[in-house]
Amino acid sequence: MDTRRHFLKGVVAGGAAITSAAVAPPACARETHSRPAEALGLLYDATLCIGCKACVAACKEANNNPPEFSTEDRLWDTPLDTSGYTFNIIKMYRNGTMQTKDAEVNGFAFMKTSCMHCADPSCVSACPVSAMTKDPATGIVAYDPGACVGCRYCVVACPFGIPKYQYDSPTGKIGKCELCRHRYADGHYSACAEVCPTGATLYGRSADLLLEAKRRIALKPGSVTRYPRGKIGGPDQSYEGPVGNYLQHVYGEKEFGGTQVLKLSAVTFAKVGMPDLPPKSSAATSETLQHSLYGGLVMPVVVLGALSFIAKRNVHDEDDESGTDKDKGEK
Amino acid sequence: MTTHQHAAPTPVGGSLVNAATLVCGVLIAIMAAILLVRFIFGLGMVANINDGYSWGIWVVVDVMIGSALACGGFSVALLVYIFNKGEYHPLVRPALLASLFGYTLAGAGIFVDLGRWWNFWHIFWPGYANPSSVMFEVAVCVTAYILVMWIEFSPVFLEKMGRRDVKKKLNKWLFFFIALGVLLPMMHQSSLGTMLVVMGGQVNPLWQTPAVPLIYLLTAIVIGYGVVLFESCVAAAGYRRTIEMRLLNPLSKIMLGVLAVYLVVRFGDLLIRGALGEAFHPDWVAISFWIENIAFVAPFFLIGSTQARRNPANLFLAGIAIMIGGILLRLNGFLIGYGHFTGSGWTYFPSLAEVMVTVGIFAIEVLGYIIITRRFPVLPREHAQVAS
Numbered sequence: 067m068d069t070r071r072h073f074l075k076g077v078v079a080g081g082a083a084i085t086s087a088a089v090a091p092p093a094c095a096r097e098t099h100s101r102p103a104e105a106l107g108l109l110y111d112a113t114l115c116i117g118c119k120a121c122v123a124a125c126k127e128a129n130n131n132p133p134e135f136s137t138e139d140r141l142w143d144t145p146l147d148t149s150g151y152t153f154n155i156i157k158m159y160r161n162g163t164m165q166t167k168d169a170e171v172n173g174f175a176f177m178k179t180s181c182m183h184c185a186d187p188s189c190v191s192a193c194p195v196s197a198m199t200k201d202p203a204t205g206i207v208a209y210d211p212g213a214c215v216g217c218r219y220c221v222v223a224c225p226f227g228i229p230k231y232q233y234d235s236p237t238g239k240i241g242k243c244e245l246c247r248h249r250y251a252d253g254h255y256s257a258c259a260e261v262c263p264t265g266a267t268l269y270g271r272s273a274d275l276l277l278e279a280k281r282r283i284a285l286k287p288g289s290v291t292r293y294p295r296g297k298i299g300g301p302d303q304s305y306e307g308p309v310g311n312y313l314q315h316v317y318g319e320k321e322f323g324g325t326q327v328l329k330l331s332a333v334t335f336a337k338v339g340m341p342d343l344p345p346k347s348s349a350a351t352s353e354t355l356q357h358s359l360y361g362g363l364v365m366p367v368v369v370l371g372a373l374s375f376i377a378k379r380n381v382h383d384e385d386d387e388s389g390t391d392k393d394k395g396e397k
Numbered sequence: 398m399t400t401h402q403h404a405a406p407t408p409v410g411g412s413l414v415n416a417a418t419l420v421c422g423v424l425i426a427i428m429a430a431i432l433l434v435r436f437i438f439g440l441g442m443v444a445n446i447n448d449g450y451s452w453g454i455w456v457v458v459d460v461m462i463g464s465a466l467a468c469g470g471f472s473v474a475l476l477v478y479i480f481n482k483g484e485y486h487p488l489v490r491p492a493l494l495a496s497l498f499g500y501t502l503a504g505a506g507i508f509v510d511l512g513r514w515w516n517f518w519h520i521f522w523p524g525y526a527n528p529s530s531v532m533f534e535v536a537v538c539v540t541a542y543i544l545v546m547w548i549e550f551s552p553v554f555l556e557k558m559g560r561r562d563v564k565k566k567l568n569k570w571l572f573f574f575i576a577l578g579v580l581l582p583m584m585h586q587s588s589l590g591t592m593l594v595v596m597g598g599q600v601n602p603l604w605q606t607p608a609v610p611l612i613y614l615l616t617a618i619v620i621g622y623g624v625v626l627f628e629s630c631v632a633a634a635g636y637r638r639t640i641e642m643r644l645l646n647p648l649s650k651i652m653l654g655v656l657a658v659y660l661v662v663r664f665g666d667l668l669i670r671g672a673l674g675e676a677f678h679p680d681w682v683a684i685s686f687w688i689e690n691i692a693f694v695a696p697f698f699l700i701g702s703t704q705a706r707r708n709p710a711n712l713f714l715a716g717i718a719i720m721i722g723g724i725l726l727r728l729n730g731f732l733i734g735y736g737h738f739t740g741s742g743w744t745y746f747p748s749l750a751e752v753m754v755t756v757g758i759f760a761i762e763v764l765g766y767i768i769i770t771r772r773f774p775v776l777p778r779e780h781a782q783v784a785s
Binding site for chain 1: 442536
């Protein structure tokens with residue numbers, strides 16, 4: 067047989083196999099997920115927040131987390147950011163003279179940092195062992211340390227930097243807000259919303275919270291309105307207060323297909339640490355790519371068949387006779 | 398069928414105790430001590446990874462770069478068994494051996510970094526496994542590839558043990574394992590790049606692209622050839638053997654071909670997405686991007702002409718340049734170009750302990766390579782004396 071022709075056949079077949087494997091067919095596109103109908107979440111209104119940090123303390127207590135110190139005297143729990151042991155924190159934006167609350171220039175403002183409970187979470191898509199899961203009914207993004215291998219892909223994947231690992235322990239877990247799902251059985255809800263004195267953090271169905279958020283940004287700044295506290299649809303704890311100078315943007319309505327935790331602010335979201343996210347989730351992009359290449363294992367099996375066929379013809383006796391030429395092929 | 402006159406692989410022989418193996422032994426001992434601390438007190442005690450950079454060099458270097466540098470076996474198998482270039486057959490065993498160690502240790506290295514390693518089997522367990530996770534696909538394919546490589550390499554041990562009967566049976570199926578040994582690296586080397594996709598805007602647009610699987614696959618193949626050039630020169634120098642220029646010269650030409658395809662894909666993608674502007678910011682990320690790509694272009698200047706390819710020193714340098722480019726492509730995506738947009742204020746630089754563990758893992762590879770090549774039939778027979 068003609069060696070050259072044989073080689074060319076190999077090149078063509080091999081090239082075809084590689085090309086078909088490398089260039090994904092535009093199939094199996096996965097759309098960005100949206101919130102479940104009964105999704106639960108929080109509405110954080112920065113204009114109502116007074117920075118008292120009652121929610122930070124309540125969160126620590128509800129989750130049995132140890133204090134974290136950042137001061138010399140180590141008297142109080144003073145975390146500077148969320149961590150494997152701190153699932154909720156209030157941060158402060160400061161500018162210039164810091165005179166006016168909720169002013170971008172020469173002002174100050176607060177921002178809550180905790181899990182956004184994305185409709186299409188990067189952490190859930192990244193997790194190889196289903197330790198991060200999204201409840202189909204409540205939409206709560208939950209963590210199961212019994213399943214977790216500690217690879218920390220969720221930590222690097224999350225655009226909000228929420229799941230965090232406990233580096234100080236040989237059996238460290240991931241720590242994050244799970245919307246206090248462990249307290250529902252006793253008739254409780256998210257501790258941060260339960261204790262918030264101004265209703266800046268409000269608990270409820272995301273659909274209700276979104277309506278409430280849209281109601282607020284439609285109001286005239288400076289006018290008076292009623293603010294519910296605690297839980298939407300719970301006992302009436304509302305009070306009257308002035309309307310803030312809202313940006314016309316409910317953060318979390320559309321970002322990454324939506325999040326179940328929604329935010330209102332008077333200061334540009336990027337400046338208070340909320341990332342600018344497209345409406346398409348990274349999880350959808352990643353899984354579309356992955357499913358196009360490996361969906362149903364179709365392509366790997368086809369390529370394996372082609373490669374086996376080619377390899378069968380190209381494996382010579384030199385592979386079994388320890389390299390000595392016993393093969394009487396044509397040269 | 399085409400055949401080629403090859404010298405049979407034979408053990409190099411010589412003493413296993415020499416300067417190189419002793420240094421490796423010391424480095425492995427240091428690593429063992431550090432790992433003891435890591436497993437008793439936790440990752441934070443020895444590593445500088447933090448809430449902003451949860452993946453350090455134990456993931457990016459030991460696993461991602463380590464496995465890419467172990468692609469020699471894959472690249473050479475592609476050439477010999479798929480493109481039917483039998484003349485490169487003497488390179489198969491040495492390249493496969495380096496891949497075998499590189500991958501086995503990348504796989505073992507994962508345990509060093511896993512925070513809850515005792516649950517590792519969940520990745521392969523229905524009910525736990527998440528097929529949508531890129532990490533799942535990488536883990537399964539890497540594990541399968543390690544098994545396949547041990548099967549592919551087993552004739553070497555069977556020869557040594559004189560089990561020709563077992564070897565005969567295995568040979569009937571060897572073609573299938575060879576095919577698997579080409580498919581699996583294609584799958585997971587591309588997926589190592591896909592791992593960046595879910596990180597979204599946290600990764601600089603210079604490395605965050607839908608073309609990332611192809612970019613990682615092409616570089617893995619190129620790195621495979623680059624490592625073969627590098628290792629052939631090192632093995633020749635270390636064992637005082639003649640360099641197989643007859644093979645390395647045309648091999649380097651093939652490498653340049655794949656490299657040219659890669660550079661077209663890489664810069665075509667950057668131009669189409671309009672991401673190249675990021676490369677002109679006055680920061681370390683941009684500088685790192687240029688070093689990465691200069692390293693990938695360098696081989697065209699080092700071994701662009703037939704004349705230049707005849708000089709082993711040039712092949713050696715070209716191999717090193719490719720390795721630098723491939724290492725930086727991965728470091729840039731996962732560490733240097735990661736998280737700088739989010740402005741979290743976190744920084745990461747590996748601790749000495751982290752570096753020593755990574756060095757220790759590479760030392761195991763070198764030590765294993767020396768032991769196997771001196772005692773088992775891997776390298777082609779030579780009439781030269783071995784310096785020991």
